[in-house]
Amino acid sequence: MGWLKKLGKLVFFGTLLSILVVIGFYFYVKDDLPTEDLIRDVKFQIPMKVYTAEGELISQFGEKRRTPVLYSEIPQELKDAIIATEDSRFYDHFGIDPIGIVRSAIAVISTGRKAQGASTITMQLARNVFLSLDKRWMRKIKELYIALHIEQIMSKEEILTLYLNKIPFGNRAFGIGAAAQVYYGKDISELTLPQLAMIAGIPKATTRYNPIRNPDLAKWRRNVVLGRMHTVGAIDTATFEEAKSAPITAKLHGAKITAPAPYVAEQVRKEMVERFGLEAAYTEGFKVFTTIKGDAQIAARQAVRSNIHAYDERHGYRGPSRYLWDAENLDTTSEAGAEWSSEKIVKHLSRIKNYGDLVPAVVTNVMEQQIYVLVKGGNVEIIDWDNLKWARPYISDTKQGDAPETASQIVKEGGLVWVREDESGNFRLGQKPTVSSSLVAMNPNNGDILALVGGYDFSHNQYNRVTQAKRQIGSNIKPFVYSGALDNGATLATLINDAPITKWEKNSVWRPSNSPETYNGPTRVRRGLAESKNVMAVRLMRTMGVDKTVDYLTRFGFSKADLPSNETISLGSAALSPLSVVTGMSAFANGGFLVESNLIERIENVAGDTVYQATKMVANLEETVNLEETFKSPSAEMPAPRVISTENAFLISEALNSSIWGGGTWSKGNGWNGTSWRARAIGRRDFSGKTGTTNDAADTWFTGFNASIVATTWVGFDAPGRPLGRTTFNSNLGNNEQVSGAEAGATTALPGWVTFISQISDSIPLANREIPEGIVSVRIDRKTGLLSRKTDHTTEFEYFIKGTEPTKYVDEFSPITIDEEKDLIDEEEGIF
Structure with missing residues (x-):
């Protein structure tokens, strides 16, 4: 009896001491325990x-990859697998599993090592969300209390939902x-059962x-999981055996x-960091919907790349990157020479990383007019003569x-080369391009950027030539100069002297010339802009003066600091970004309004609530623009400021339409082409355009x-001032397969635009x-640009702003010869 009393006292005081210890530890760590609000408001780093405007994924930013799922979205097989493996008594315990603890303790006593864990799913959740992963006793005690609190x-x-959304699975x-x-x-x-396991x-x-x-x-562990599922009855024997024999199909995937x-x-990313800060932008699960159209973006990227390759190929092949072995002097006794x-x-x-569309390969066999290459990944491909013959040195x-x-004049066996697939899926010899290009497309009615490609390959060069590069604009400036001239009294029928200019300044002389250096004498403004006559642009600018011209150009959103205060401004000496050019040119497309470029349509938080909605400057807001759904968006709108008249915008667009389609009658000897005639390839009469060459x-x-x-497309070298050069005719290619001669806006940049528009024309x-x-139209x-009573090939209808149309007929006017004209020109302005 005495022994039983002592045992009873021991149990009583032991229990009391345990309760006091538990209470004591609770008050000791109480201040460190998360509150109910904190537990219920656990934030994921998402x-x-x-996204594009249609919801296609463009990219994601954040250290942790996370895609939260609801309880109803979790496959039952995965729930069974996790519970069977991590905590089979999950639905029976109160956060701490006494049976599991006893079982773990027995295992430690009997084996001398920790063979089984006693942590429940709730305890693991407490550790992963609220505590560090160190193995101190105090951390374990806190883990127990937090688990009880969570339950x-x-x-x-x-x-279970929070646990499965929070815990790490490796590879970020x-x-x-x-x-x-x-x-x-x-x-x-x-996912299948083996994949879930x-x-x-x-x-x-x-x-x-x-x-x-x-x-x-990993396969062994997967089968352990399947075994536990079988043991607890979550799957039957047949399912277990089938899943256990399944191969490993896991591969590393990036964001889809x-x-x-x-x-x-x-x-x-830059704009989001500026708006919300770095940490919030990367972790709070924002969804950014841009104005980008998926099909337009894909077309723009391909247009830029194919145009760069076209330039690169016509300038010749620079040879393999290196030779891995010398095919002509093999040394079979040496590993290095074999x-x-x-x-x-x-x-x-x-x-070796891919470079844009280019994939590394090694030449393994050279035939007379074809080569065999072993391409990255292990496939052997044939490059035929049609995809080799361009490669002159x-x-x-x-x-x-x-x-x-022959192919042996191009490469030899052992050559490390770059190849790419052509439009037919055949492999073509290529090379890393040295030239650069960009393309940006915009909705001129609200500033939405529909496509933006800042270079050939972002992974190798992050420099965005659409927004960051300011390059001389060349003749792309002329529509703005001509617009100013129309506001200053000129018309599309005004005659300007297309003749050489010489201007002396102290000890220097400035002689702007046409390209090519052909001169037509008195020429109408429409044709001067369409044919991009340099001397005519200078003379028109002189009617306004340099200062007035600079001020006028700022109407289109150009910064005054980027506009030189001298006469070269009329020829495009200003350095502007492609984004500013496409924004300014929008005024001619939308009837005279200055819109602001816009890339972000709206921003949603992790709950799907809109936290930012773009407010757009919309042209013709009072007169709703009827566009297809492709180019519409439901964002907030406000009127864009008018910077030129509707009539002015119409006339410039008309002249730039002539840049593509020309004028006159070829069969009668007075036909002419504008500099943009290659844009006819898109088969659309409703487009206007302007080339630019510095x-x-x-x-x-x-x-x-x-x-x-x-x-707008731009092509050039990243090193400012390096000429794009010229090419000679390649006798291996047909006339329709190549462009030769000097590089220029019409032959270098315009083809990329044609490729882009052709792909999305529908x-x-x-x-x-x-x-x-x-606007009025008169014959x-x-x-001469004067009124005519004739209706033959010597006449045409022209548009004028009401009140500016000519009042004299041609038979009342004696044509001026080039010699007589010299006496009539005041200070070489040449305005008639």
């Missing part, structure tokens, strides 16, 4: 995602939604059981990007070697537009050219 506040479904994936994407490139609902096995040790790093261990636009993504094995080549190529930017007759063709431009879209509304009320004589 990356920012950037009092949240339901089992809420706990947090939560099952991200894990499914990272390892299988699918939504969690699309694989994911369920990773949290035990994210590195050790990672299917990418340790596939064998369906609309690649890295320059757009980077522009958005021909490489396929395995060695494949391993070497695997370490590059000598300089202005000189190319003779056209090759001195020595260091910068080449083309801007084309109708009422629904305006797009989605661009056909614009009816409505004549403004303030004029083609030579």
Whole structure:
């Protein structure tokens, strides 16, 4: 009896002491425990995602990849796998599993090592969300109290959902939604049982059981998970055996990007960081919907790349990057001098990153007019003569070697080369381009950027030539100068002297000349702009004066600091960004309004609430513009300021339409082409356009537009001032396969624009050219611009702003000869 009394006292005081210890520890750590509000408001670090206007993913930013899922979206098989493996008594305990603790303690006593864990899912959640991962006793005590606290506040479904969305799965994936994407490139609902079991096995040790790093261990762990599911009755024997034998299918997947636009993504990232700060932008799960159209963006990227390749190929082949072995002097006794094995080549190529559309390859066999290449990834491909014959030697930017007759004149075996697929899916010999290009397209009615490509390959060069590069604009400035002249009394029929200019200033002389250096004498303004006559632009600018011209150009959004205060401004000496050019040119497309470029349509938070909605400057807000749904958006709107009259915008657009379609009658001997005639390839009469070329063709431009879209392309070297050079005719290619001669806006930049517009033409509304009320049309004589009573090929109809049309008929006027004209020109202005 005495022994029993002592035992009873021991149990009593032991229990009392345990209760006091528990209470004491509780008050000791009480202040460190999370509140109910904090537990219920656990925030995930969710990356920012950037989308097109249609909702296609462009990119995502954030250290942790996470895609939260609801309890109802979690596959039952995954719930079963996690519970069977991590906490089989999850629905029975109160946050702490006494049975599990006892079982773990017995295992430690019997084996001398920790063979089983006693942490419940709730305890793991407490550790992952509110505590560090160190192994101190105090952390474990806090973990117990937090687990108890969580169980009092949240339901089992809420706990399991939070746990599966929060825990790490390796490779920067947090939560099952991200894990499914990272390892299988699918939504969690699309995974098979073996794949779900694989994911369920990773949290035990994210590195050790990672299917990418340790596939064998990961498979063993997956089968352990399947075994536990079988043991608890979640799956039957047949299902278990089938799943256990399934192969490992996990591969590392990035974000499922369906609309690649890295320059757009980077522009958005900068704006989001400025707006919300770095940490919030990267972790609060913002969804940024841009104005980018997916089909237009893809077309723009391909147009830029194909145009760069076209330039690069016509200037010649610079040869393989290097030779891995010397095919003509093989040394079979030396590993360094011997021909490489396929395995060695494949391993070497695997370490070389692709470059845009270009893939590394090694030449393994050279035939007379074809070569065999081993391409990165291990496939052997044939490059036929049609995809080789362009590769005459590059000598300089202005000189190319003779056209090759055989493949051996181009490459030899062992050459490390770049290849790309052509439009037919055949491989073509290529090379890393040295030239650069950009393209930006905008809705001229509200400033929405529809496509933006800042260079050939963002992963190798992040410099955005659309927004960051300011390059001399060349003749793309002329529409703005001519617009000022129309506001200063000129008309499209006004005669300007197309003749050389010489201007002396102290000890220097300035002689602007046409390109090519042909001069027509008195020429109408429409034709002068369409044919991009330099001397006519200078003379028109002189009617306004330099200062007035500079002030006028600022109407179109150009900064005065970017506009030189001298006469070269009329020829495009101003350095402007493509984004500013496309914005300014929008005024001619939309009837005279200055819109602001806009890339972000709206921003949503993680809950789907809109936290930012773009307010757009809209042209013709009072007169609703009728555009197809493709180019509409439901954002807030306000009227864009009018900067030129509707009539002025119409007349400039008309002249720029002539830049594409020309004028006169070829059969009667008075036909002529504008500099943009290659744009006829798109088969659209409703487009207007203007080429631009600077001195020595260091910068080449083309801007084309109708009422629904305006797009600008630029091509040049990143090193300012380096000429684009010229090419000679390649005898291996037909006339329709090449462009030769000096590089210029018409031959270098315009083809990229044509490729872009051609690909999306069906989605661009056909614009009816409505004549403004303030415009009249009268028949004029083609030579003099005066009224004519004739109706033959010597006359045409021309548009005028009411009150500016000519009042004299041509038969009342004696034509002026070039010699007589010299006596009539005041200070070489040449305005008639």
